[in-house]
Amino acid sequence: MIDADPPIDLQNETPPGRDYAINRDCITLSRHVLEQLQSFSPDAQDLSALMNRIALAGKLIARRLSRAGLMEGVLGFTGDVNVQGESVKKMDVFANEVFISVFKQSGLVCRLASEEMDDPYYIPENCPVGRYTLLYDPIDGSSNVDININVGSIFAIRQQEGEDTDGTAQDLLQNGRKQIAAGYILYGPSTMLVYSIGKGVHAFTLDPSLGEFILSNENIQTPEHGPVYSVNEGNFWQWDESIRNYIRYVHRHEGYTARYGGAMVGDFHRILFQGGVFLYPGTVKNPEGKLRLLYESAPMAFLIEQAGGSATTGTQDILDAIPEKLHARTPLIIGSKEDVALVKSFIQEGARDQEEALMAKR
Numbered sequence: 001m002i003d004a005d006p007p008i009d010l011q012n013e014t015p016p017g018r019d020y021a022i023n024r025d026c027i028t029l030s031r032h033v034l035e036q037l038q039s040f041s042p043d044a045q046d047l048s049a050l051m052n053r054i055a056l057a058g059k060l061i062a063r064r065l066s067r068a069g070l071m072e073g074v075l076g077f078t079g080d081v082n083v084q085g086e087s088v089k090k091m092d093v094f095a096n097e098v099f100i101s102v103f104k105q106s107g108l109v110c111r112l113a114s115e116e117m118d119d120p121y122y123i124p125e126n127c128p129v130g131r132y133t134l135l136y137d138p139i140d141g142s143s144n145v146d147i148n149i150n151v152g153s154i155f156a157i158r159q160q161e162g163e164d165t166d167g168t169a170q171d172l173l174q175n176g177r178k179q180i181a182a183g184y185i186l187y188g189p190s191t192m193l194v195y196s197i198g199k200g201v202h203a204f205t206l207d208p209s210l211g212e213f214i215l216s217n218e219n220i221q222t223p224e225h226g227p228v229y230s231v232n233e234g235n236f237w238q239w240d241e242s243i244r245n246y247i248r249y250v251h252r253h254e255g256y257t258a259r260y261g262g263a264m265v266g267d268f269h270r271i272l273f274q275g276g277v278f279l280y281p282g283t284v285k286n287p288e289g290k291l292r293l294l295y296e297s298a299p300m301a302f303l304i305e306q307a308g309g310s311a312t313t314g315t316q317d318i319l320d321a322i323p324e325k326l327h328a329r330t331p332l333i334i335g336s337k338e339d340v341a342l343v344k345s346f347i348q349e350g351a352r353d354q355e356e357a358l359m360a361k362r
Helices: 029-037 042-066 090-104 142-147 233-238 241-252 264-274 293-306 337-361
Strands: 077-081 087-089 109-114 132-140 151-159 179-187 191-196 202-207 212-217 228-230 276-280 310-312 332-335
Touching: 029 042, 029 202, 029 212, 042 090, 042 132, 042 151, 042 179, 042 191, 042 202, 087 090, 087 142, 090 109, 090 132, 090 142, 090 151, 109 293, 132 142, 132 293, 142 151, 151 264, 151 293, 179 264, 179 293, 191 264, 191 293, 228 264, 233 241, 241 337, 264 276, 264 293, 264 332, 276 337, 293 310, 293 332, 310 337, 332 337
Parallel strands: 109 132, 228 276
Antiparallel strands: 077 087, 132 151, 151 179, 179 191, 191 202, 202 212, 276 332, 310 332
8 A cells, every 4th residue: 555645734835744955965056067177277167157147147037937927018029020030029138138237247258149139249348358258049939938838048158269359259150069068048847957068968956945056967868769859840841851751750650759849948858858859940941940050059959969969950960060140040950869860861861862863854
């Protein structure tokens, strides 16, 4: 006979007789970064401070989101259109301003580049000392905000190369292997921060009572194969035939399940832990796809490779892709190694078929 759980004490919100006290040795985000680097050098302290600032931005955004339905001026559109040609949500603007405000006070970051801003934002008072750039998507999946579904923030840190005297940030137009840190914050039932500095992938959960992100999952490894495929099948007839053939394949074979939430952070988070593949392919009209390389694809690719998975455009590794401009887009196939390889095999087969068709015409 299974013992029933003791009744919940609604006054204290914990079952009597159970000790839910925080472990005295709980690991905070800043402590974890320093332990990862095994150093208290200036560079290590810089990274720890940068991650603390990102965490602060996440806390402020999470607090705003938790009260979004009760406050005026939080939900809905601003009426503006961003550099991507997308309608801007009020929460996009708020989150973008939060990151700017938080890093203005850091003394470390000279530039911020966001998908919500046409050009990088410079902090002149930081530039003599701060040699870091933060690239970020302040709210990924902002269309979900008004209906209270998961959204997130994506970030990457790069070191400034050169003086950038013309203010064009040309040194950012390099591949994703130049990232020194990347991660995301997931705003859901709990707020989680997942990051990597090139030494594995680690997840932290925000404890509201402490106001701290506490280590909850260390050295996350993505399964070699997973059951989930995550893609907006509403775009089916806009894709190349090779992607449609992959979708037909998973429809006809057991063991696959579709999960798509409209925010890449949420879909990626599931795949990071459970395995599978997330796809946002290009279309026939827009082969470059929708996702921004510097703000979305490269940071997530950095994470998934650290977790044992892979990420590709379909023809090259995402981390090897070099953007031609700050807001360059790219197709993205990311997740478990076996699942990404399967999608790539359909793309390669499609390319061979096209080549043979061209040869036949000649």
